[in-house]
Amino acid sequence: MTNIEHYAVFGSPIKHSKSPRIHKLFAEQTQQALVYDDQEVPAEQFQSAVSDFFEQGGKGLNCTLPLKELAWSFADIKTERAELSKAVNTLALQADGSILGDNTDGVGLLTDLINNHQVKLSNTHVLILGAGGASRGIILPILEQNVASLVIANRTIDKAINLANEFTHKGTITGCGFDDLANQQFDLIINATSSSLSNDLPPLPENILRKNGVCYDLAYGNEPTTFVKWGKKNQASKSLDGLGMLVEQAAEAFFIWRGVRPNTKDVIALLNAERGKVI
Numbered sequence: 604m605t606n607i608e609h610y611a612v613f614g615s616p617i618k619h620s621k622s623p624r625i626h627k628l629f630a631e632q633t634q635q636a637l638v639y640d641d642q643e644v645p646a647e648q649f650q651s652a653v654s655d656f657f658e659q660g661g662k663g664l665n666c667t668l669p670l671k672e673l674a675w676s677f678a679d680i681k682t683e684r685a686e687l688s689k690a691v692n693t694l695a696l697q698a699d700g701s702i703l704g705d706n707t708d709g710v711g712l713l714t715d716l717i718n719n720h721q722v723k724l725s726n727t728h729v730l731i732l733g734a735g736g737a738s739r740g741i742i743l744p745i746l747e748q749n750v751a752s753l754v755i756a757n758r759t760i761d762k763a764i765n766l767a768n769e770f771t772h773k774g775t776i777t778g779c780g781f782d783d784l785a786n787q788q789f790d791l792i793i794n795a796t797s798s799s800l801s802n803d804l805p806p807l808p809e810n811i812l813r814k815n816g817v818c819y820d821l822a823y824g825n826e827p828t829t830f831v832k833w834g835k836k837n838q839a840s841k842s843l844d845g846l847g848m849l850v851e852q853a854a855e856a857f858f859i860w861r862g863v864r865p866n867t868k869d870v871i872a873l874l875n876a877e878r879g880k881v882i
């Protein structure tokens with residue numbers, strides 16, 4: 604008899620999550636016997652919901668907003684990238700019964716940028732907008748690409764400065780407010796604020812995107828986000844949203860759980876086709 608193993612994504616709100624669909628496509632493609640569903644879990648129910656899930660034989664979980672910091676605290680052991688980001692999006696049951704916490708968001712972003720969109724990062728000047736959990740998860744992987752500099756800009760300036768200070772031992776990184784960006788130029792601007800969720804945009808000075816620069820919004824939707832539109836208006840050579848990153852971070856989680864790497868390009872193409880456009 605085939606032993607079907609159980610995985611899930613926890614978060615709140617969760618009903619629009621594309622993760623169950625992505626993992627179902629991965630499982631079919633790689634012929635893995637598993638089920639993956641979504642569960643609405645508010646922060647106050649996290650501890651009991653996760654404990655129940657693993658006690659009932661669950662093998663692995665993805666955690667999304669607002670649970671990534673709680674998942675970080677829950678994990679018995681963590682990878683270095685998860686430890687530094689203070690956020691965990693993947694929990695995996697280990698052979699000894701302990702729970703491993705990892706963060707696959709950063710590698711998902713880099714795989715999408717570098718492999719899927721041929722964006723070069725070494726020796727470039729990179730700007731991240733926002734200093735919350737989403738920024739935290741991508742800083743170390745970006746610094747590891749030998750960028751010339753990384754600037755974190757945030758509405759609440761102290762948060763940007765404090766976040767940057769946590770990573771100064773890993774590369775050239777500074778934190779500032781949006782006004783401080785005037786007269787600077789960047790090769791790559793990543794929107795890690797939650798502003799796209801409310802169709803809003805951080806107040807960006809003119810001309811901060813270098814000629815042929817790239818814009819990337821960690822958020823995604825059926826329509827181009829406000830930041831993706833800003834990038835196009837500012838002549839970005841590429842102005843991308845986070846659908847590719849979503850699929851790539853899922854593939855990395857799938858690999859952690861199953862030891863098999865799915866083909867992501869077909870899945871990204873399918874999801875792009877389903878939302879009616881190729882961005």
Ligand code: ATR
Nearest residue numbers: 733734735736737738758759796797798803804805
């Ligand atoms: P996440 O885990 O998604 O990063 P978060 O920790 O709540 O969520 O952080 C949200 C980020 O988006 C913060 O950097 C926030 O700026 P503040 O720290 O100043 O609050 C930023 N943000 C949200 N809405 C924004 C807006 N309309 N303009 C600019 N920044 C915004």
